Amino acid sequence: MGMIEPGIKPANPRFSSGPCAKLPNFSLEMLADAPLGRSHRAAVGKEKLKAAIETTREVLGIPADYKIGIVPASDTGAYEMAMWNLLGERKVEMLAWESFGSGWVTDAVKQLKIDAEVKTADYGQIVDFATVDFNNDVCFTWNGTTSGVRLPSGDVIPADRAGLTLCDATSAAFAMDLPWDKLDVTTFSWQKVLGGEGAHGMLILSPRAVERLESYTPPWPLPKIFRLTKGGKLIDGIFTGATINTPSMLCVEDYLVALDWAKSKGGAAGMIARADANAQAVHDFVAAHDWIENLAEDPATWSNTSVCLKFADARIQNGATFAKAVAKRLEKAGVALDVGAYRDAPAGLRIWCGGTVETSDVEALMPWIEWAFEAEIAAQTVAA
Numbered sequence: 001m002g003m004i005e006p007g008i009k010p011a012n013p014r015f016s017s018g019p020c021a022k023l024p025n026f027s028l029e030m031l032a033d034a035p036l037g038r039s040h041r042a043a044v045g046k047e048k049l050k051a052a053i054e055t056t057r058e059v060l061g062i063p064a065d066y067k068i069g070i071v072p073a074s075d076t077g078a079y080e081m082a083m084w085n086l087l088g089e090r091k092v093e094m095l096a097w098e099s100f101g102s103g104w105v106t107d108a109v110k111q112l113k114i115d116a117e118v119k120t121a122d123y124g125q126i127v128d129f130a131t132v133d134f135n136n137d138v139c140f141t142w143n144g145t146t147s148g149v150r151l152p153s154g155d156v157i158p159a160d161r162a163g164l165t166l167c168d169a170t171s172a173a174f175a176m177d178l179p180w181d182k183l184d185v186t187t188f189s190w191q192k193v194l195g196g197e198g199a200h201g202m203l204i205l206s207p208r209a210v211e212r213l214e215s216y217t218p219p220w221p222l223p224k225i226f227r228l229t230k231g232g233k234l235i236d237g238i239f240t241g242a243t244i245n246t247p248s249m250l251c252v253e254d255y256l257v258a259l260d261w262a263k264s265k266g267g268a269a270g271m272i273a274r275a276d277a278n279a280q281a282v283h284d285f286v287a288a289h290d291w292i293e294n295l296a297e298d299p300a301t302w303s304n305t306s307v308c309l310k311f312a313d314a315r316i317q318n319g320a321t322f323a324k325a326v327a328k329r330l331e332k333a334g335v336a337l338d339v340g341a342y343r344d345a346p347a348g349l350r351i352w353c354g355g356t357v358e359t360s361d362v363e364a365l366m367p368w369i370e371w372a373f374e375a376e377i378a379a380q381t382v383a384a
C-alpha cells in the first residue's frame, strides 16, 4: 500500500517557500517590455517604478494616505530599514515564534541594544497577543514562514494604540487579509507569494509611522541605503519611484507582470482564495493520514502559504534523517523541489501553497508524499 508510484505527477514540482513558483506558464518573453539599458531615472523607468507602487496599492487595498516604497535588500532590507529608523523612541516588544521573527529580536537586542521585551513561542505555537501592550512599539512576523504559524487576524491589535506596529508580512502579503489600520509598517518581498524576484523590498508606512520618522531621530548612525529622511522630512521621492539606489528594471517588470496576473485572478481576494484552496488540499491529506501532522498546533493559526508538516510515526528511527530522505525522494522523483523543512525548524516538510501554485499540482503531490513516506519506512527496515 502506498509503495506503488502514483500515476499523476504535479505539472509544476516547484513548492519552494522562497523564491516561490512563478505564475503559471511563466516565460521570459513576458518581460519583453522591460526598459533594459535605460536609466531608472528616465521617464520610462520612473513610470514603471511608480506603476509598481500604485498597482501594489490597488491590489492590496492600501489606503491612499499610506506611503509605499521600493527599497534595497528585499524584505530584510525593508524590515531592518524600518527598525533602524523608527525604534528607540519608546520601549519595544519583540514577538517571535520562528526563525525570521527571532532574527529581528537579535537586531533589537544585540545590535540596536534598545529597551526590548522579548516574547517568544516554540515552533508550532504563537505568542499570546493578549499579553502585548500596544503603547509600546511592537515587532512581529504575520506569517512565520519556517513554522507555518500565522496570526489569525488583526483583531488583537487596538486601533487606538500609542506605539507603532512593525509587521514583516513577506509570506503573508497577497495570501492573507492584512488590516492596514492595524499596521504602521508592513514589509514584504517580491520573491514570495507573487513568485517575483529577490533583492527588492516593499516598505509600507502608515501616517503615524511617517510622523515618527519626521519627529524622531535615532541615536545611531544610518548608512545612505537606510536613510528615509533628510533634514527631518520624509524623502518623498522614495515613495514615488525615485529609489535610493539602482533597482533591477528586469525585476520591476517581472513584478508588474505578476501584479497584472494577480489582478486577472481577482486581486487580493482571488489570491487569498487560491492559497486557501491549496492549503486545504494539504489539510485534507493530513486529516486522512495519522502519520503526518501540521506543525502548527492551533488550526486557527494554520498558514495558507508555508504549510509545515511533521511526521508522527513510532517506526521512525531518526526524525531529521527520515524527513530529509523523504524530501530527497520527492525531489528525485521530480514531483516536489525544495520541500524540506527550514534549516533551523523542526524536521519535516514545508509545502508552499501561495497563489502562484495550482491546486491541481498540490493535489497531485499528496499521494507522492504517502509513497515517499512508505518507501522510507521500508528503507529503514532494510537498513536495520
Ligand SMILES: Cc1ncc(COP(=O)(O)O)c(C=O)c1O
Binding pocket: 017, 018, 073, 074, 075, 076, 077, 100, 101, 141, 143, 144, 145, 146, 168, 169, 170, 171, 189, 191, 198, 199
Ligand atoms: C517572514 C520572513 N521574513 C524575512 C524573510 C527574508 O526575506 P528576503 O530574503 O526577501 O530578505 C523571509 C524569507 O523567507 C521570510 O519568510
